[in-house]
Amino acid sequence: MGILPQIATAVGVIQILRKILDTSRLAPEWDEILSKVWMGGIVWYLLTLVPFLHFMGPWFARAVYLLVLVTLYLMRDLKTARLMALAVVPFAAVVVVSRTVENLIPSLWENTEGFLDSAEAFSVMWMIGFGIYVAIQSSKERKQRNLEEERLRIAEERRNQLEHLVAERTEELMQQKNELEKALDDLKAAQAQLVHSEKMASLGELTAGIAHEIQNPLNFVNNFSELSVELAQELKEALEKPEPDHALVSDLVGDLVQNQEKINHHGKRAANIVSGMLQHSRAGSGKKEPVNINDLADEYLRLSYHGLRAKNKEFNAKMSTNFDPSIGIIEAVPQDLGRVLLNLINNAFYAVTERKSALKNTATNAYEPMVTVSSHKTKDGMVEIRVADNGTGIPPAVAAKIFQPFFTTKPSGQGTGLGLSLAYDIVTKGHGGTLEVQSVEEEGTTFVIRIPIKSVAK
Numbered sequence: 001m002g003i004l005p006q007i008a009t010a011v012g013v014i015q016i017l018r019k020i021l022d023t024s025r026l027a028p029e030w031d032e033i034l035s036k037v038w039m040g041g042i043v044w045y046l047l048t049l050v051p052f053l054h055f056m057g058p059w060f061a062r063a064v065y066l067l068v069l070v071t072l073y074l075m076r077d078l079k080t081a082r083l084m085a086l087a088v089v090p091f092a093a094v095v096v097v098s099r100t101v102e103n104l105i106p107s108l109w110e111n112t113e114g115f116l117d118s119a120e121a122f123s124v125m126w127m128i129g130f131g132i133y134v135a136i137q138s139s140k141e142r143k144q145r146n147l148e149e150e151r152l153r154i155a156e157e158r159r160n161q162l163e164h165l166v167a168e169r170t171e172e173l174m175q176q177k178n179e180l181e182k183a184l185d186d187l188k189a190a191q192a193q194l195v196h197s198e199k200m201a202s203l204g205e206l207t208a209g210i211a212h213e214i215q216n217p218l219n220f221v222n223n224f225s226e227l228s229v230e231l232a233q234e235l236k237e238a239l240e241k242p243e244p245d246h247a248l249v250s251d252l253v254g255d256l257v258q259n260q261e262k263i264n265h266h267g268k269r270a271a272n273i274v275s276g277m278l279q280h281s282r283a284g285s286g287k288k289e290p291v292n293i294n295d296l297a298d299e300y301l302r303l304s305y306h307g308l309r310a311k312n313k314e315f316n317a318k319m320s321t322n323f324d325p326s327i328g329i330i331e332a333v334p335q336d337l338g339r340v341l342l343n344l345i346n347n348a349f350y351a352v353t354e355r356k357s358a359l360k361n362t363a364t365n366a367y368e369p370m371v372t373v374s375s376h377k378t379k380d381g382m383v384e385i386r387v388a389d390n391g392t393g394i395p396p397a398v399a400a401k402i403f404q405p406f407f408t409t410k411p412s413g414q415g416t417g418l419g420l421s422l423a424y425d426i427v428t429k430g431h432g433g434t435l436e437v438q439s440v441e442e443e444g445t446t447f448v449i450r451i452p453i454k455s456v457a458k
Contacts, residue, residue: 394439
């Protein structure tokens, strides 16, 4: 191959190499060197046209091929560079062998010149053909790379959009969180107010019952006091007579003694009721103390009944008790357990009143409202208190939610829905027991309290 074709081929190889290997992007500093060599190759080609500079052509071509090999080595990690090496190395090897034989072994060159020229021409054809294949593969890879870059760009844009959406959503969620926290604070305040209202309503019912209870002993005290005044007046008149009737005096004194005993008895009864009222109204310490559960249940049954009678003169229902005397004294918080019993008994009386009212205008006149409070000791060391009624009963769907806060079956204004919830917490959390409901519609309801028995030394 002549000098000029060698230079032209070398310059073309550099330009093809730059394009196929994309050196401007992958190796910009090295690409700058190749660019200068390519520009220099054009100048060198023009210089070799001058006759006395013709000898410079071969050295430039060889230097370019060496630079091409160095470039392929530096970028050997690329598949395209390895394929280019397969295209260029045969040509470079043939040129090196041909020039070596021509310069060092002239006799051998004379005999093999035609063969080496043919090998060199074939290697050029190989380099061109394989180079075209590499160029096609490089074009495909470039398109694939461009597609991948486009996908990455789209993915990056999508990621930025998602980050923006996440930031907006986070801001919305924070705003909703603040609104929910405010709503929760308002709900807690409303709940506290409702709990207070529930306690005040319970205290009002209890006070009405106590007032009715205390009225009886006070009536006895007043009546016997008036009678004692009359007896004392008669005794005074009998003693002022010239001849007192000793038998009459003795009878009057005996009657006075009996009256005083009755006054004392009913006065103590009123004092006990007042003491119980003060104890109930006093804030509970939460500490358990010795309690006679049977007496406590009986007391609150009567207080509930008389409290409802005081509010509604037409109210009437039968009461029944069945207490197990073997229970004795247990450990409990009397104020809290009293509130539970009062709430359950009030609900029982409410249920029987509702059923009686529903049957009032029907032909069924045999219905008799009944509330029963019973207790007994179980074999597993628990005391079981049952508050049963033969009222309206509770549907299964309602019974499943009966202990939820703010859930009530009473009409608006007659219940807050906290009574049973508070009762459940007092029994389960405060006393480590259980509170269950058993009910059949139109037959009645039974609430079952079960709390542990802890013996107290007498």
